[in-house]
Amino acid sequence: MKTPDEVIKGADELRWQLPQNLHDRITESIYAEAAAIADRSITRPGSSRRLAWQQKLDRILTNPWSAFPIMVLVLGAILWLTITGANYPSRLLATLLVDKGHALLSGWFTALGSPAWFQGVVVDGMYLATAWVIAVMLPPMAIFFPCFTLLEDFGFLPRVAFNLDRIFQRVGAHGKQALTMAMGLGCNAAGVVATRIIDSPRERLIAILTNNFSLCNGRWPTQILMASIFLGTLAPKGWGTSIAALSVLVVAVLGFGFAMMTSWLLARTVLRGEATSFSLELPPYRPPNFWKTLYTSLIDRTLIVLWRAVVFALPAGAAIWLSAHIPVGDQSLAEWFIHATDPFAWMFGLTGVILLAYIVAIPANEIVVPTILMLTVMVTGAGGGQGAGVMFEADNDAVLSILTAGGWTTLTAVCLMLFSLCHNPCSTTLYTIYRETQSAKWTVVSALLPLVMGFALCALVAAVWRWVA
């Protein structure tokens, strides 16, 4: 008879005699046994080989010669469809909400005899900012997201991630980041949500922190406007549009480069120790369920993002109006700020107006240009002073004359384009980043990282530009 203590001691000693990889072998055999039971009990109709047409399609979509042209064509087609397709509904919404709705509301408030400041805050501030965001944001998203989801359902997007993975592997990221970055071209907040498809924590965090380098829908108009009125006009006659388009493309590609560079830096420094594992399934091609996709992408992506934007745009509208109308001494708050920051902004090739616009327009990039116009008119009195204190848009020639009166040069436009690419994400995106990472630290990093890069880049460009000129 052995005492319990002896048995335990004996077991302790035997424990060391087991093979070192025992644990792995047991796990493997459990998995293997489970697989064997499944194989015995399940019969699959037909052959286990993949369908011939699926194989053929895969070969075309992943062939070095055909893969890249197809991917560029599809992305180009979606962007073209979004930009041209959104034009008409955007204009309609702008007429309805901004022109007619604003006038109507102003009329009502005046008729009810409300105080001027109250009407200013509510109608000229909150309502106008929100209307603007909806008019500019809603149509492109309602086109872009369903297109994207359809391609995803069909099985095309996983092949894109597959094709591009090598590039992302180089910088320590995941191939699926290509998809979240493409999604970021529509809206960074949606791009950040889309990083859920990346299941390893480190790569997902990298994708979240670098998504802002995809030029979103709200920033394209700024880029296109600056490129057309400042850079396009520099080009020889007839080449203006091409030069403008090319320079916007250069900025977008620069954004891709920055995203890669930042991913590389993050993967090698602060995120070095995070757990990582790669996995990517290539699902079989199947016809997408059109109506269901349309419905879910409208509800899940478009409306949620729009709702968040509206929630943030309301207070921003009030802040914009108030900053332009609260007098401090003989000037408004906005004017004080602009004059105080002008010398500082000069170092970066920017102006105080731009800095203020980016501060008050944190909720949505869509209202940056209207805010800049409003502030410039207010400070310079250009354009007859009409529109001072109220956001507005104008045709290209009018914008050019207003901005030139505000002291803008080609350098200002170039720096604004770079700063528009490289600055903190909008508040909707920041909030989404916080929701997804559950970390205030990473939210702050995602805001400061591009901001610091943007200031550095603008300072460099401005210094070189002035030295050469």
Add this chain to the structure above:
Amino acid sequence: MGFFRKHEVATTRIQLEDALKHLLDCDESGRGATVESLAGSLDRSRREAAEILGQLRGRGLATASDDTHHLTEDGRLYALQVVRTHRLYETWLARETGTPPASWHREAHRAEHHLEAAAVDALAARLNYPRFDPHGDAIPTRDGHLPKRRLVALASWPDGRPARIEHLEDEPENLYCQIVDLGLAPGTLVEDSRHLEDGSIEVRIEGRSLVIAASLAPLIHVGGLEDDDAPPSSLARLSDLPIGGSAVVHELSPACTGAERRRLLDLGVVPGTRIRCEFASPFGTPRSYLIRGALIALRDYQADRILTHSAEIEKENEIAAS
């Protein structure tokens, strides 16, 4: 640890614990620690080393006879707890974080002096009371039980006899990094080995031939195979599979650990699974594999870690050729 009062300077604790580990090392190898050996090991002056030894004696953790110092029973238990913390921490780093192997030792060395006993026990429970750390070193139990093992260096292993790697020396760090870069890990099967004239050893590991430099061979310790662990006739890696070929999985390489290993098992990459390579991405990696009816993309470094029966590859090729 009741040996130290809280207000004591942390650096003192670190020095004393490092000294205890040195004494344990010397006791295990039967050398006996001297002031000189401790000064060398801690990179301190003789005077400082002598002072530390004096403190250990004062606390009843070490005794001196002639010039050499030995641990008392208390000292041995304490030293084993430090070692236990270090090795458990390394195991945790390997299994649950993405920390690269090269930094395991350094990070564990930093952590071993700061973890409380309760935290160490919790760590052991969380890791399911592992017996060996990722280098193949045995982890002392809470009661200070540590088996004595006789390690055979690869350098003195007879040619041609299959073996498994049991332990890798993790210092010096640069040499250990070279071993990791070769894809070796405790548990790796050495199918064949042959001493070359310059002292290096040519081995066949996981379907590849590689030459292990003479400087690395003493750091690699091996043991014979268990009876039920007969090596398959020949192994290949999934990454060697030509496009259109298929092979049956033998096992996952021991070098594949943590989240990576779990992920592959979850996908159904288990012994006996047949995998077919379908097509490659335009850059060559990743490649797509048909695993249990699903098309999965794996990067080359992952496919390198999946070991298959190579005979199956040839058979499949013949079918494809005919």
